[in-house]
Amino acid sequence: MKAVFYEAHGGPEVLKVGDLPVPEPGEGEVLVQVSATAINPIDRRLRSGELQEYISRTFPVVPGWDFSGRIVKLGPGVSNWQVGDDVVGLAFTWSIQHGTYAEFAPVSADSIAAKPPGLSFDEAAALPLVSLTAWQALAEFGALQPGQTVLIQAGAGGIGSVAIPIAKHLGAMVYATTSTRNIDYVRGLGADHVIDYAKSDYVNVINEKEPGGLDMVLESLLSDATTEAAIRLVKPGGTVAYMNNEPPDMPEIQARNIKTEFLHHRPDGESLGQLMSLYIDGTIPIPHLDIMQLDQAQEAHRKSEGGRTQGKVVLHIQDL
Numbered sequence: 001m002k003a004v005f006y007e008a009h010g011g012p013e014v015l016k017v018g019d020l021p022v023p024e025p026g027e028g029e030v031l032v033q034v035s036a037t038a039i040n041p042i043d044r045r046l047r048s049g050e051l052q053e054y055i056s057r058t059f060p061v062v063p064g065w066d067f068s069g070r071i072v073k074l075g076p077g078v079s080n081w082q083v084g085d086d087v088v089g090l091a092f093t094w095s096i097q098h099g100t101y102a103e104f105a106p107v108s109a110d111s112i113a114a115k116p117p118g119l120s121f122d123e124a125a126a127l128p129l130v131s132l133t134a135w136q137a138l139a140e141f142g143a144l145q146p147g148q149t150v151l152i153q154a155g156a157g158g159i160g161s162v163a164i165p166i167a168k169h170l171g172a173m174v175y176a177t178t179s180t181r182n183i184d185y186v187r188g189l190g191a192d193h194v195i196d197y198a199k200s201d202y203v204n205v206i207n208e209k210e211p212g213g214l215d216m217v218l219e220s221l222l223s224d225a226t227t228e229a230a231i232r233l234v235k236p237g238g239t240v241a242y243m244n245n246e247p248p249d250m251p252e253i254q255a256r257n258i259k260t261e262f263l264h265h266r267p268d269g270e271s272l273g274q275l276m277s278l279y280i281d282g283t284i285p286i287p288h289l290d291i292m293q294l295d296q297a298q299e300a301h302r303k304s305e306g307g308r309t310q311g312k313v314v315l316h317i318q319d320l
């Protein structure tokens with residue numbers, strides 16, 4: 001099968017396009033003929049050699065966790081899916097080898113949902129990781145309630161593009177940060193207050209508008225300053241969900257009873273199926289998509305490394 005893979009860690013140039021054997025689905029897995037995958041920052045971080053203490057590798061590694069496609073084979077013990085089903089999912093594993101930047105990928109049957117006919121394969125592939133992350137952070141960890149306030153950092157990115165409409169769906173008032181060129185995009189996602197970080201300091205803006213503090217911060221930026229600011233921005237009893245780092249060592253976390261964690265997305269086919277219906281009924285708009293071809297994986301990783309992509313970058317693999 002055609003696949004993108006790397007045989008050693010390094011920059012985007014280690015990504016090769018070549019032929020690899022079609023993997024076999026194991027116990028509880030299905031083999032998916034992949035139509036499209038999506039780029040997530042974690043793909044390039046794993047490629048560069050980061051996070052080896054958490055996630056092991058077997059080379060050659062095919063990167064990628066997001067996918068849409070069609071089931072072509074059932075592994076032992078799978079009874080809830082059929083060959084021919086069109087599906088979408090998050091093929092996360094703690095040990096990476098057979099990812100989704102390939103024509104075929106084995107994935108756990110528990111991590112997939114039916115692909116709604118109303119979504120194209122390219123659209124569907126963009127959604128699993130960011131949708132599950134945003135839902136698990138805002139609805140499950142944050143238990144965000146109608147009328148509460150939330151700051152969503154990097155509003156124009158993959159997470160921001162789905163977290164903003166999910167927070168609106170939960171009834172929250174949303175503050176979001178972005179650069180000047182993405183203001184209209186982020187406003188279109190439903191943010192109530194769009195803060196242009198090139199022109200104003202988001203901490204000052206929020207302190208002025210919410211002197212009592214926010215109910216929640218979804219912190220996807222990574223720096224000591226943003227990490228600590230998030231704790232100061234929430235009200236006593238508020239919540240901070242970190243996407244990239246452990247909470248800081250600040251006495252006020254306990255003193256002000258702040259709930260905080262470094263969250264990690266969790267595959268969940270059932271929850272993903274429910275999120276798909278929010279895209280179909282228009283509650284969550286499809287993020288802006290930059291659709292590239294599988295052969296362009298190096299370029300796609302370079303774009304992601306630039307940190308300025310709007311919405312999601314998708315790699316189209318094959319028409320189904």
Ligand SMILES: NC(=O)c1ccc[n+]([C@@H]2O[C@H](COP(=O)([O-])OP(=O)(O)OC[C@H]3O[C@@H](n4cnc5c(N)ncnc54)[C@H](OP(=O)(O)O)[C@@H]3O)[C@@H](O)[C@H]2O)c1
Pocket residue numbers: 040041042129130133153154155156157158159160177178179180181182197220221242243244263264265304307308309310311
């Ligand atoms: N823990 C988890 O489970 C999990 C899951 C998914 C993602 N993450 C992490 O969360 C982060 C965001 O992921 P993502 O997929 O959304 O990344 P992404 O799509 O690559 O984010 C790109 C966006 O970041 C925005 N941005 C860059 N610098 C900014 C700044 N200083 N202030 C506000 N916005 C800024 C850019 O908007 P402008 O061009 O307007 O600046 C761009 O739209 C990544 O670090 C990723 O590793 C963690």
